[in-house]
Amino acid sequence: MISERTRRNLRRELRRSLLAKLGIVVVILMVAMAIFAPFISPYSPSQQNLDNARQPPLGFSTAETREVTQMENGSVVIEDGQVVTETQTVYTNATFAHPLGTDGNGRDILSRIIYGARTSILVGLFGTSLAALIGVLVGLSAGFYRGRVDDVLMRSADIMLAFPSLVLAIALVGVWGQAQAPIPDPFVATGIAPAFRSAVGLPTGMPETVVLPGTVIVVVALVNWVWFARVARGEALSIREEEYVKAAKALGASDGRTVLRHVLPNAITPILVLATIQVAAIILLESALSFLGFSGADVSWGFDIALGRQYQSTAWWISTMPGLAIVVTVIGLNLVGDWLRDALDPGIEGEGGV
Amino acid sequence: MSLSRFLIKRSLQGLFVIWGVITVVFGLRFISPGDPANVLLPPDVDPEVRAQVIAELGLNEPLYVQYWQFISGIPFGDLGLSLVTRTPVAARVVARLPATMELAIAATIVAVVIAIPLGVLSATRRHQPADYGATVFSLVGISTPNFWLGVMLILVLAVQLNLFPTSQRPIGLDGIAMLLAGGDVGAAVDGFVTWLWHITLPAITLGTYFTALITRLTRSGMLDQLGQTYVRASRAKGLPETLVRYKHALRNTLIPVITVIGLQLGTLIGGAVITEAVFAWPGLGTLIINSINARDWPVLQGSLIIVAVGFVLVNILVDALYAYVNPQVAYD
Numbered sequence: 201m202i203s204e205r206t207r208r209n210l211r212r213e214l215r216r217s218l219l220a221k222l223g224i225v226v227v228i229l230m231v232a233m234a235i236f237a238p239f240i241s242p243y244s245p246s247q248q249n250l251d252n253a254r255q256p257p258l259g260f261s262t263a264e265t266r267e268v269t270q271m272e273n274g275s276v277v278i279e280d281g282q283v284v285t286e287t288q289t290v291y292t293n294a295t296f297a298h299p300l301g302t303d304g305n306g307r308d309i310l311s312r313i314i315y316g317a318r319t320s321i322l323v324g325l326f327g328t329s330l331a332a333l334i335g336v337l338v339g340l341s342a343g344f345y346r347g348r349v350d351d352v353l354m355r356s357a358d359i360m361l362a363f364p365s366l367v368l369a370i371a372l373v374g375v376w377g378q379a380q381a382p383i384p385d386p387f388v389a390t391g392i393a394p395a396f397r398s399a400v401g402l403p404t405g406m407p408e409t410v411v412l413p414g415t416v417i418v419v420v421a422l423v424n425w426v427w428f429a430r431v432a433r434g435e436a437l438s439i440r441e442e443e444y445v446k447a448a449k450a451l452g453a454s455d456g457r458t459v460l461r462h463v464l465p466n467a468i469t470p471i472l473v474l475a476t477i478q479v480a481a482i483i484l485l486e487s488a489l490s491f492l493g494f495s496g497a498d499v500s501w502g503f504d505i506a507l508g509r510q511y512q513s514t515a516w517w518i519s520t521m522p523g524l525a526i527v528v529t530v531i532g533l534n535l536v537g538d539w540l541r542d543a544l545d546p547g548i549e550g551e552g553g554v
Numbered sequence: 555m556s557l558s559r560f561l562i563k564r565s566l567q568g569l570f571v572i573w574g575v576i577t578v579v580f581g582l583r584f585i586s587p588g589d590p591a592n593v594l595l596p597p598d599v600d601p602e603v604r605a606q607v608i609a610e611l612g613l614n615e616p617l618y619v620q621y622w623q624f625i626s627g628i629p630f631g632d633l634g635l636s637l638v639t640r641t642p643v644a645a646r647v648v649a650r651l652p653a654t655m656e657l658a659i660a661a662t663i664v665a666v667v668i669a670i671p672l673g674v675l676s677a678t679r680r681h682q683p684a685d686y687g688a689t690v691f692s693l694v695g696i697s698t699p700n701f702w703l704g705v706m707l708i709l710v711l712a713v714q715l716n717l718f719p720t721s722q723r724p725i726g727l728d729g730i731a732m733l734l735a736g737g738d739v740g741a742a743v744d745g746f747v748t749w750l751w752h753i754t755l756p757a758i759t760l761g762t763y764f765t766a767l768i769t770r771l772t773r774s775g776m777l778d779q780l781g782q783t784y785v786r787a788s789r790a791k792g793l794p795e796t797l798v799r800y801k802h803a804l805r806n807t808l809i810p811v812i813t814v815i816g817l818q819l820g821t822l823i824g825g826a827v828i829t830e831a832v833f834a835w836p837g838l839g840t841l842i843i844n845s846i847n848a849r850d851w852p853v854l855q856g857s858l859i860i861v862a863v864g865f866v867l868v869n870i871l872v873d874a875l876y877a878y879v880n881p882q883v884a885y886d
Contacts, residue, residue, distance in 0.1 A: 358567070359574035362862040366824030367842065371858055374846030375586040484699050488828050491701050492843060505702050512705070513713050520709070523702035530697035 206469070206544060213543035220542075223535025230529050234317040238385060238393035238406045242297075242308055245315035245499045246407065249306035254292065254515040257301040257309070261293045264514065301517045303507065309517065312504055313525045315407070319500040320529065323416055323486040324479040330421035331482075332475055335428025340459050340467070342429070343436025354433065357426045365423040366488055372419045373489055378496030382409035413486075416495045420482045431474050435467030442466075469544045476540055480533035487526050501526050561874055568866050575862040579855045580624050586851070594637055633856035638848050643856035646841065651860075652728045654837030657760060657829065658822050660753050662815070664761035665768055670811070672765075673772025674804060677780065688769055695766025700825050704759035704832035711755065718755050721834035725749050760829045764818065771814055775807035809876075816872030820865055 214220050233240065256262050270277040270284040277284040294301065300309040342353040360368075387393035388408050397404050439445060440463065448458045487502030489495040497503055501522040508518030595604055608614050612623055627634070633643040676688035712720040725745045733742040779785060780803050788798045827839030834840070838857055845853035 355570065356574070358571050359578060361820070362571050362575050362866050363578075363858065364820040364822075364824035364827075364861060364865065366821075367827055367858065367861055370827065370842065370846065371582060371854060372585075374854070375582055375851075377586075480697070487699050488701060491699075492828065492831060494846070502699070502701075505705060509705060512709050516709050516714075519702070519705050523699065523706065526702065527694065527698050530699075531693060534693065534697055 209543045210540075213539055217539060217542070219535050220539035223532045223539060226528060226532025227536055230317055230532065231321060233314050234321040236387075237314045237318055238387045239396055241311040241314040241406065243311045243403055244406050245307065245312045247307060247311075247403075247405070249302070251306065252298075252302055253304055253306040254511060254518070255298050255302040255306075256292060256294050256515070257517050257521070258294045258296070258299050260301075260517070261291060262514070264290050264292070266290050300521050301515070303504070303518045304511050304515070309504075309521050312499060313501070313522055315499045316501045316504065316522060316525065317529075318410060319413065319490075319497050320483045320486060320526070322410070323413060323420060324483040326412075326417045327420035327424070327482040327486070328475055328478045330417060331424040331478065332428045332471065334421060335425035335430075336432045336464070336467075336471060338425070339429035339432025339434075340436045340463060343433040344440055344455070344459055344463060346437070350433070353429070357429050360423070360426045363423070366485065368423045369419050369485060369489060370492065370494055372422065373415055373494045376415050376419070378416070378494075379414045380496055381412040381414050383412055384408060385410050411497065411499075413495055413497055416486055416489060416497075419489075420485050423485075424478060424482060427474060427478065428471065431470050432467055435470060436463050439463045439466050473537060473540045473544060476533060476537040480530045480537065483526070483533070484530060557874075557877060560877060561870075564870050564873055568870050571866050572863050575866070576625055576628060576859055577621075579858050579862075580621060582855060582858075583851050586849075628859065633859065634852040636850055636853050638850045638853075643852050646853060647838065647856050647860050650836065650838045650841045650857075652726050653723055653835055654823070654826050654830070654839065656727055656753065657756055657826050657835060657837060658819075660757035661759075661761035661764065661822065661826075664757050665764035666815075668761075669765045669768035670772050670804075670808075673769045674776055674799070676769065676773040677776030678799060680777065685773075688773065692766040692769040692773075695762050696770070698762065700759050700763055701828045701832050703762055704755065704829055707755045707759060708832070719752055721832075723749075723752055723835050756829050756833045756835055759832065760822070760825050763825065764815075764822065767818065768811060768815070771811050772807060775810055776803055779803040779806050813872070813876055816869065816876070819868055819872075823861055823865065 214224075254262070265287055266289075267285045268288045270286050298308050298310065300313065303309055303312070338353050338357070342350040385393075385406075385408055388406055393406060394404050397406070436459075445458060445462050448462050453461070486495060487500070487505075490497050490500040490502030491506045493503070493506065495503070504522040505519045508515070508520075508522075511518050594607055612620060615623070624634070631644050633647065635641065636643055636646065639646075672688050672691075676685045679685050707718075708720050712718045725748055727749065730742050730745045730749060733745055776799075780799070782803075785798055785803055788802060789795070823838075826837065827842060829835065830837045830839035831843055838861060842854060842857045845851075845857065
């Protein structure tokens with residue numbers, strides 16, 4: 201489906217652009233992190249240690265004053281019927297055991313970021329695929345048949361576009377509730393990851409399931425399919441006038457065959473460019489839903505940012521770290537999107553000139 | 555096609571979309587598990603009381619009657635009653651509008667004021683440090699979730715440095731206008747300062763994405779225009795470079811930029827919802843989130859209708875403006 205000329209353009213643009221290389225590296229790293237989470241995560245994302253809560257990340261330490269009950273010979277000191285307390289300054293230092301620090305429940309933030317990548321990437325990939333499937337089907341039919349089919353399909357797309365996507369997504373997830381499908385983690389179920397972890401001396405007890413946030417995936421697809429429909433329709437409108445499409449029809453090819461074998465392959469490039477940018481947009485949408493507490497995810501970058509807010513005066517890193525993970529991932533995807541666009545569509549003026 | 559015929563056609567399309575929006579919103583209730591009576595009643599309620607409440611809410615009527623009741627009041631501003639407070643939804647939504655509109659407008663101002671000069675600078679100093687700086691800024695800006703940016707601004711500027719309040723909107727422009735109307739200029743000025751102090755962080759939070767986006771668009775638009783023949787002709791004719799850049803190239807760049815600003819209004823409103831949640835800003839966004847948490851369907855439905863209708867109307871307005879400003883546009 202990808203021609204030799206396209207591949208040449210992609211390679212040439214990749215050689216020229218440092219940012220494109222950077223984007224690809226970031227995306228590969230993030231996907232690898234998500235896939236191999238049970239191997240590389242230092243701890244389980246849900247393992248709590250309340251004695252070690254709010255430990256700062258490497259390079260930082262905190263001093264905190266606390267009221268502590270005074271103890272003498274292992275018992276509480278009582279004077280005038282009152283428990284005696286004293287003010288102590290408690291210093292917390294960073295350790296290599298938790299390079300990004302720990303959260304309010306003493307969970308390791310690095311581990312939560314590694315496992316959070318799974319939520320983001322699952323929703324990004326499945327959400328975009330579903331949106332593309334719906335949108336491309338609708339768009340190609342509208343553009344290929346034109347007339348009444350086109351009118352009905354594109355007017356319903358207009359109705360969808362009248363809702364701001366985040367608002368519609370919040371409403372749909374809020375109304376629908378959260379359906380999640382726990383799928384056994386293949387690396388844990390087969391025993392490969394636990395064996396690896398005990399061999400290298402990492403703590404075991406990793407989550408046995410990967411949670412697939414079903415409702416969120418359906419909802420992000422429902423609010424984003426319209427963009428694919430618009431692009432696919434535009435392509436189909438011009439491709440249907442091409443000689444080879446007319447030839448296929450003249451030879452008696454069915455509509456389905458004509459669309460799938462002749463129209464779709466020639467419309468695939470702009471759809472791919474759009475899909476890359478949509479993965480980024482959908483990851484942002486998922487993080488927003490999780491931040492508001494509507495996605496039902498308990499390990500998600502957006503959700504962890506919200507959890508950290510109650511510690512904003514004592515432990516800034518709890519909200520900061522997962523946000524950085526989102527920014528880095530989305531920058532990576534946007535850079536890959538720019539690369540594809542510059543390489544596949546030379547008609548568009550390039551942007552980042554580094 | 556004349557401008558008036560174009561407007562009529564566009565308005566009819568808009569009406570159709572608004573009807574569709576209302577119908578979709580009506581349908582929302584049927585995908586929710588559990589019926590609205592559950593919101594009002596404890597689970598162990600007497601079945602007779604329950605039946606009575608259902609009858610009062612009109613939930614036992616046939617679907618088409620419910621649909622008609624829902625849709626027929628809307629042209630007269632009747633969006634039904636809140637399940638929780640039993641007060642008219644329309645009044646509650648309208649009370650929240652000023653806060654959201656203020657925030658959206660403030661963010662747009664922040665974006666336009668920063669982005670257009672930055673984009674122009676970036677394009678006219680291509681491959682210089684200013685250009686790289688602007689390019690990096692716009693890449694990071696479009697990739698940063700605004701709610702996280704808001705949390706970070708609160709963390710640094712409000713909690714650590716104590717320069718701005720962390721949340722709330724003690725007074726709005728509507729309140730300030732009322733003070734002015736009452737002749738209390740001193741209080742109005744104080745109110746305005748308080749308002750400005752409280753809206754700064756939310757406006758930056760909401761505006762950053764748009765600043766980044768418009769910077770990108772202005773830069774690539776300017777580069778495109780500066781490469782056109784008419785620019786070379788103007789330069790050859792001896793026009794001063796500032797005139798060429800700012801009068802000719804920039805003006806032609808702004809037309810598509812304005813269209814994109816119009817098209818992005820939906821994103822702006824979506825962004826406002828979550829910005830409001832971060833800063834406890836009492837606008838439509840917090841109303842929508844609260845109504846979902848309280849399962850107050852009529853308030854959710856009313857807010858969605860107002861947001862979508864507003865969006866459709868603004869889009870028609872932008873189209874009309876665009877057609878008016880740029881006579882080349884074909885009205886279709």
